[in-house]
Amino acid sequence: MKEIKNRRSIRKYKNIEIEESKIKKILESAMLAPSGSNTQPWNFIIVKSEDTKQKIAKVNHKQAWMINAPLMIVCVADIESRIEDTTGIYLDELSPQFELKQIIRDTSIAIEHMVLQAEHLGLGTCWTAWFKQDDVRPILNIPNDKFVVCVLTVGYADENPKQRPRRSLEQMVRYEKWE
Helix, strand or coil: CHHHHHCCECCCECCCCCCHHHHHHHHHHHHCCCCHHHCCCEEEEEECCHHHHHHHHHHCCCCHHHHHCCEEEEEEEEHHHCCCCCCCCCCCCCCCCHHHHHHHHHHHHHHHHHHHHHHHCCCEEEEECCCCHHHHHHHHCCCCCEEEEEEEEEECECCCCCCCCCCCHHHHCCCCCCC
16 A cells, blocks of 8 residues: 555644544544454544643653644543443553553554555654653543553644665564564
């Protein structure tokens, strides 16, 4: 797919608002993602407010470039899709729940669907996750039993980065067992 080949992490965006129809298509692509037992643990918070974008960029390792993206999609995994009673559950980077790993996996698939759809629509994205749960959740009123997988910046690219080096297939593929 050309979208897979052409996708790059974009950190410089044009000051152009994204059409609502494109935002909807991006979100609809996430709906189509597979998930274990069809749990669909993903939720998305659309952020356009300059004030909120600044707060998110600050807790995301002070990455000021993020503020220039016209849109941020905060991608949240919900453990309630796997655990019936979440009373007292507090999720962070050190949480031991096996189900947390499952919802992060499944939400990541949905996020990548959005990234490829954005590329298909002529938009650039960058997946960011250099934050702690305790810092990012309060900005958006996200409960402690939810896990922010990433903040996806979205916009019309104002740069054209070259492809970064990739490992060869011989370096990463094994057959039948690890040897």
